[in-house]
Amino acid sequence: MKLLFIALIASLSATSCQDKYPDLQDGLYAEIVTTKGTMVAQLFYDKVPVTVANFVGLAEGTHPQLPDSLKGKPFYNGITFHRVMDKFMIQGGDPTGTGRGSAGYRFHSEFDKDLRHNKPGILSMANSGGLATxxxxxxxxxxPYPSLDAFDANGNVKACDQPRVSCHGVFGELVKGIEVQDSISNVKVGTGNKPLEDVIINQVNIIRKGADAKAFDAVKVFTIEEPLLSEKFEALKTEAESRVKEEAKKAAEVFKTENKDLEGELIESPTGLVMILNKAKNGKTPKNTEKVLIHSTGYFVNGDLFYTTQVDVAKKFNQYNENAEKNGAYKPFAMIYNESATLVPGFREAMLKMNVGDKARIFVPSYLGYGPSGRRPRIPPNTNLVFDLELVGIE
Incomplete structure (x- = not known):
């Protein structure tokens, strides 16, 4: 009887909300009533159904992972926005108000390439890093805050399972009350960006408009589809990796065309590395126990310089740094001549094809370079690179 009463009250509340917003198109919505005003968010249940099911199940107290003590209770009612940062975001959903609280469960991230942190009012999942938090x-x-996206600017999946890589799952967008979000973001805060005066979520009411939204069963969706999210993410990664390799193939063809007059032997490796090798006469082959001295200059495929060990090149590109020269930046670096060399795979592969005195220009596809993580701050994720190399001696 108690559960029936709760369900009846929830039904009446949803009906009331639905009548309150006659202009909303068919869809699933969340009315977020706070002490600063009311916001309404459209929930993208057709694109990220598990994440929406999680939110809806919590809001209605029906979530299958809730402990018995919380079942049948609207989880978000009475919880605060515990972290508020102007010109960034407002964060809530922690019953402890510390930023460390939850309902005692965790689930895997869910992403859709069309859903981005590309405007104000985007509703997204907070996490503690990684894919299952x-x-x-x-x-x-x-x-807008694109660094929170799980995808880079080219639509490729970032290395979300790596440390310090920010990936958050978008699952909704404010359609009403953006000014309320702004007013909350402007409250005075103290330590940890916690509001000095609590901003409370009084209620979260789920509004269903249209047959599809009314048929959305949050409990069923979460129970059946949540265990499949890891597999779904791997499929996204596989798709992105295929796209990256296809893009690299095209970039390699451009590299060959642009350097067709460069003196040297063209070497196309099965790995995707492309190399124009200018061999020295009687160049000594280093032993695998020796360290070679390497001059290196790195370019983006558009010709922009990002690194060099040669002072004349740095000056040519207006990147010369006197302090860097004093610290020994403009001189060959030493590297062990074997597979244990701490170099990106494409660079290492090229080095091991060279003798002392050899020079080479190489195209390194992103997956043989810095991959989906990139290398902060200069090299973005999934970036193809070009290097000029010269083995100048043995240490």
Whole structure:
């Protein structure tokens, strides 16, 4: 009887909300009533159904992972926005108000390439890093914040399973009350960006408009589809990796065309490395126990310089740094001449094809370079690179 009463009250509340917003198109929505005003977010249940099911199940107290003590209770009601950052976002969903609380469970991230942190009012999952640390906490953006996306600018999946790589799952967008988000983001805060005066979520009411939204069963969706999210992410990665390799093949063809007049032997490796090798006469082959001295200059495929060990090249590109020269930046570096060399795979492969005195220009596809992680701050994820190499001696 108690559960029936709760369900009846929830039904009446949803009906009331639905009548309150006659202009909303068919879809699934969350009315977030706070002490600063009311926001309404459209929930993208057709694109990220598990993440939406998680939010809906919590809001309605029906989530299958809730402990018995919380079942039948609207989880978000009475919880605060515990972290507020102007020109960034507002974050809530932690019953402890510390940023460390949850309902005692975690689930895998869910992403859709069309959903980005590209505008104010984006509703997204907060997590503690990695792919399986989502729970009850969410945030709403105040400004576009693409670094939170799971995809880079080219639509490729970032290395979300790596440390310090930020990937958050978008699952909704404010359609009403963006000014309320702004007012919350402007409250005075103290330590940890916690509001000095609590901003409370009084209620989260789920609104269903249209047959599809009314048929959305949050409990069923979460129970059946959540265990498949890891497999779904791997499929996204596989698709992205295929696209990266196809793009690298095209870039390699451009590299060959642009350097067709460069003196040397063209070597196309099965790995994807392309190399124009200018061999020295009687060049000594180093032993695998020796360290070679390497001059190296790195370019983006558009010709922009990002690194060099040669002072004249640095000056030519207006990147010369006197302090760098004093610290020994403009001289050959030493590297062991074997597979243990601490170099990106494409660079290492090229080095091991060279003798002392050889020079080479190489095309390194992104997956043989810095991959989906890139290398901060200069090299973005999934970036193809070009290097000029010269083995100048043995240490």
């Amino acid at each position: 989502n729970g009850t906490q969410f945030f709403i953006t105040e400004v």
